Amino acid sequence: MIREIQTTERLNGEDEKYFVRRKILPAEIIIEQMGRVKTFRIRLPKSVRRVTGAMVVLDTMVQPVQGAPKWYLGKGHASGLLNSGFITSLDSGAFEDSLFQFHLTAEKGQWIYYAQPVRMNFFQVFDTGLKLIKTATIPVTDLETGFTEDYDVWVSDEGPGTVDITLEIGENK
Amino acid sequence: MKTCEVKLYNARGLFYACQPTEGIIKDGITPKERTLGEHLETPRFTLLEVDNDTGYILGIVKDLRTEPLPYKIRVWVLAEYEPEKL
Secondary structure, three states: EEEEEEEEEEOOOOEEEEEEEEEEEEEEEEEEEOEEEEEEEEEOOOOOOOOOOOOEEEEEEHHHHHOOEEEEEEEOOOOOOOOOOOOOOOOEEEEOOOEEEEEEEEOOOOOOEEEEEEEOOOEEEOOOOEEEEEEEEEEEOOOOOOOEEEEEEEEEOOOOOEEEEEEEEEOOO | OOEEEEEEOOOOOOOEEOOOOOOOOOOOOOOOHHHOOOHHOOOOOOOEOOOOOEEEEEEEEEEOOOOOOOOEEEEEEEEEEOOEEO
């Protein structure tokens, strides 16, 4: 909100003061195709009397850059939660080592999910009795970089209980 | 540089049209400029009475095929309330 006090001189020489409030109303339009025409609308507050200015700015958009690969691991309450939003809500980390150990509990009505980029090598699960089945390959958008790439997703059976998971990133076979 | 054409309308007709590099700051608005309404005015803009209008400003952005895609157009409309006598 922009506030200003305006003074108006009357015929009798006295001043009249007015309190003027102005508000900036923003809009954003993304052009992603050549020659595209897009429309938008800006709602004016009810008591607005007039529009006193407008400004238009070009904002170039930085293309998302592929970052370091991430793994995602966690549990969900439905076996079919295979979308980017769900996957990125799981715990995640970088592949800083070839061995990873996790401790998880998934009761009845819960499934364990593990996802990693397709570009990564194959992984193996040791000593847990946990059966992970590669279920889908889906595009996942990294929330930090905005970069989207395909991820392989593995899903456990329902309610495997408390499990200690050791993953080893090995050679692609 | 011709990037795109922006037109703004109210219920009565076109009141502002420009390419986004005309008389404006290309690299965004500083906090100071956001505060100073005068900086929003451009040579081609005239005051627009909007009393009894539809309550909306309508806008059209037309890409002129000169800018690498994608890009974002940001529009700020400065609206003024009825003055209150002190």
